[in-house]
Amino acid sequence: MELLMTEKLNSFQPYTIAALRIMAALLYFAHGSQKLFGFPIAGPESLSTLALISALLEVGGGILLVLGLFTRPVAFLLSGHMAFAYFIAHAPQSFYPVANGGDASILFSFVFLLLVTTGAGKFALDNKR
Template sequence: MEKWGVWAPRMLALLRIMAALLFMEHGLMKLFHFPAAQPGAPDPLPMMLMIAALIEVIGGALLVLGLFTRPVAFVCAGEMAVAYFMAHAPQSFWPAINGGDAAILFCFVFLYLAAAGGGAWGIDATRSKPAANEP
């Protein structure tokens, strides 16, 4: 393995953890107004935003742990695609103007995690390793 190759699974895990923590923050802001209320989110939340917030909090927590990374990341990517096309794209074609650049980035990071897995540090990584006494 090349010199930097040993770091790839660790950096993938860091990407998963940091993206998941940031993703969770959006759900926590919607549900619990922590660390502050989500700007522009109505109170009480309509059912669609409540479902989105639950996906963000529960999906984010599972991704932080690295548990069921591939299917959870796929669901989270789908949520971000829906969020972009429902909430952001109608405002403007340009993501920097319509405020959807984070949704696009989350979507593609989660699609990558769905394809690549969660990296070195996570429950999935420990579950997939054969036991020491197995061939």
């Protein structure tokens, strides 16, 4: 019985990975669009070079991940980007992620790391190449 349940649940794995990829990418994209375009809420008046690079990675990487295009290398790059962002911007403020505002960066980093190992799941252009 347990084996049948495990097999049934495993059959949903590619769809669940796709849902995680798409939702994480949309949220990630929103961070970049806020910085670059002031949407959905107003962003900073000006961006430093580091913030501009970050915003471009968030917008470009978010689009590529939503499409499921070059998922593994893009996810690898973005996982490192979020780890870097955490240690540069958040960790110096406090040891505790909930206190330094870096919990989203940590979560994005590990979600993207998961996508490096699992691939895009269903509904990805990677599956057409």
